Amino acid sequence: MQKLLFLLLLSTTAIVVAQEKQKIAFGPYIQQMGTKDATICWSTLESTPTITDQEGNVKTIGEYKHHKIHLGELEPNTTYNYDVLNDGSDEGKGTLTTYPDEAIPFNFAVTGDSRNRHDVHAKIVAKIMETNPRFIINSGDLVANGRSISDWEAFFEVNKEFMKNTPYYPVLGNHEKDSPYYYDLFDLPNNEKYYYFTVGDALFIVLDSEGKQISQPEFVSDKNSDAFWRDAFSEYFTTQKKWLEQVLELNKEAGFVFIFQHKPLYSAMKNRMAEAEETRKFWGDIFERHKVQVFLNGHDHHYHRATKNGVHYITSAGAGAPLYDIEVELPETKKSSKIEHFVNVQINKKNAFLYVTDINGNEIETIEIKRRK
Ligand SMILES: [Fe+2]
Structure with a gap:
């Protein structure tokens, strides 16, 4: 069974602007999985501070924000589509399948x-x-x-x-x-x-x-x-x-x-x-x-x-x-x-x-x- 899962985003102007600026650096990716729950993670690049040594060599360090959502009340052995950005792009999209609640192959x-x-x-x-x-x-x-x-x-x-x-x-x-x-x-x-x-x-x-x-x-x-x-x-x-x-x-x-x-x-x-x-x-x-x-x-x-x-x-x-x-x-x-x-x-x-x-x-x-x- 294929279900479509919509992840709700707050619809204030400030949040929408922040979302538009976000760029996913890692993910999205699936972590903990159960028969009725799942975790999706992704990280965004927030800023790029630099560090300079005595010789003047500049190194850029990414500052990342790690995001995580826990999904509950899912059905066992069921596939869901998700979209962590919900911004019309494919960047935040993926598919997860919950684990079965019985011993099947x-x-x-x-x-x-x-x-x-x-x-x-x-x-x-x-x-x-x-x-x-x-x-x-x-x-x-x-x-x-x-x-x-x-x-x-x-x-x-x-x-x-x-x-x-x-x-x-x-x-x-x-x-x-x-x-x-x-x-x-x-x-x-x-x-x-x-x-x-x-x-x-x-x-x-x-x-x-x-x-x-x-x-x-x-x-x-x-x-x-x-x-x-x-x-x-x-x-x-x-x-x-x-x-x-x-x-x-x-x-x-x-x-x-x-x-x-x-x-x-x-x-x-x-x-x-x-x-x-x-x-x-x-x-x-x-x-x-x-x-x-x-x-x-x-x-x-x-x-x-x-x-x-x-x-x-x-x-x-x-x-x-x-x-x-x-x-x-x-x-x-x-x-x-x-x-x-x-x-x-x-x-x-x-x-x-x-x-x-x-x-x-x-x-x-x-x-x-x-x-x-
Ligand atoms: Fe090793």
Whole structure:
């Protein structure tokens, strides 16, 4: 069913004049989605202050205003057209489709480490759009430098046509640098660092492998550096772990469980294997115990799948960052490829298929998972 949704604008002269001056810099784009509600965001460029260094070099800084509307009382699994500007132009227009309130087939997309090769990123996004997913999750490092607004401008430009119709869920990567831009631009559940949402009876949990960005204080030396960082992050990650247990327990009837974070639990890169092992130790048997089917991450710029005790650990980080070699074949490695790619996941009644596809549309592998009991 197609419904036309009109977003009301106040009709005072002052507001109309302001609207005419507005230029959308980001969006509009779909964020949080539910069965009866949705959030649409967009940003406008308000002014362009400058900053000048000692040599007289002038840099222009955009000052943006971030807009957000929450729509309620929508119908489940229903498509609406929206127009956030309502000014007769196409600039503020898009389409959203609410999530179903029952377990019906749907598909979603996974990509990661889009970073700085925008031509590769654009090609991957175009391929993903052909699969018409309900939503997309980016496994982190969306941009090369989260604290550079021009990086976000490039990211939103590549995704403009896609994001105006499709919810986009990011995962915090190290390159996001815990930037205020990230929290300004995205509207996510919970604390926006780690969160979950459901579609039908499938559960999607996004974890934060990065923690807060803090500088190393001067009193920390090489000798006590490891201990300092362990203590600094201990409470944050322990709290997150408790939260994860609660979410998994709360949703124990879910038919499918997908978990996302930026850093891998199984790394095929020599200098990252030790950290991956530490991360595995931290999470312990939580994923196996709760019968999580798939854990997806980014960070290592290639495709890699390890499987252990029924859980698939998939590295999908091939959407624009420079590719890395597969340096190691682990005992748990089932498939690996140094290739630009994305994953399309088709959820059915009794099973799901993960179609791992390269940038040209060729199959890398297809994985079947069964619905949980
Ligand atoms: Fe990374």
